Amino acid sequence: MAHQATPSSQKALMMELKSLQEQPVEGFRITLVEESDLYNWEVAIFGPPNTLYEGGYFKAHIKFPVDYPYSPPTFRFLTKMWHPNIYENGDVCISILHPPVDDPQSGELPSERWNPTQNVRTILLSVISLLNEPNTFSPANVDASVMFRKWRDSKGKDKEYAEIIRKQVMSTAAEAERDGVKVPTTLAEYCIQTRVPSQDSSSDLLYDDLYDDDMEEDDEEEDESEMESIGEAGGICAVEDGGTSTRHYDNQDDSGNEDS
């Protein structure tokens, strides 16, 4: 490994960027902060419809270390966010962005941490699900966490949390206008507009297309294994939900059999 050699992270990042621009994750737009710097990405995030974040236009930067994907990137919101798992400075606190060091204080299992098969796609999916499902067990913003719990436990009667978020969402309209972006507010817009059709049948692109498909499959596998490991780690909510829904299915199946 000579000194001038291009770091392997460069190749990995180039491939991920290409894949994410050709087949974006719903609700995300990815660009480079500066054309010449592959290690700094700008992310524009559309708030998912039918949530508190609907209509929001949020900006974040992802910074990659030179030994990516062996070490995780950092994910920092530039838009002000009031959220239990986002620090004052915008840094997002999720376990998959933490290296798997042994730290019993953190409450995070090594199995929930970063590893080199994670990628920007899995990070974006984690971030978008975190927005509406904060983890109150290890808050980065304690005040926001307390307020969120009041809102959740009162089933929305205590409106303070929701009002702050809506206010922040409203204030992002100016930024969207400045960037000339129309923020999707319905599920249909949110899903369709972010999908870029790239049906080019020229032979040069054939290999690339195949390749992207492979990447997709990889991601799905990872997501599954991630979910499994969360289940193992004792995600109480997930287990309970699984139990009830299975019972539901059983009942339906039984009644179906009796009828026929």
Added chain:
Amino acid sequence: MKVTIRHWSGVASWLWVANDDNCGICRMPFNGCCPDCKVPGDDCPLVWGQCSHCFHMHCILKWLNSQQVQQQCPMCRQEWKFKE
């Protein structure tokens, strides 16, 4: 017609037989080499774990060596053991 062969060259092609096309760590094709190598082949071999996941040897070693805690397969997070 009578043909006299004066000269011939043998050509062979090879492939790694892996359960996937790309290394999950460096994301490069298995039939290529890891990003730190220049030529594919025996100098940049593939290795399998007992969990059946496969990586460029250089990639998985780099990851395992950077781990202070229990060594796990980055794909399935089972304990990593090399398959003989």
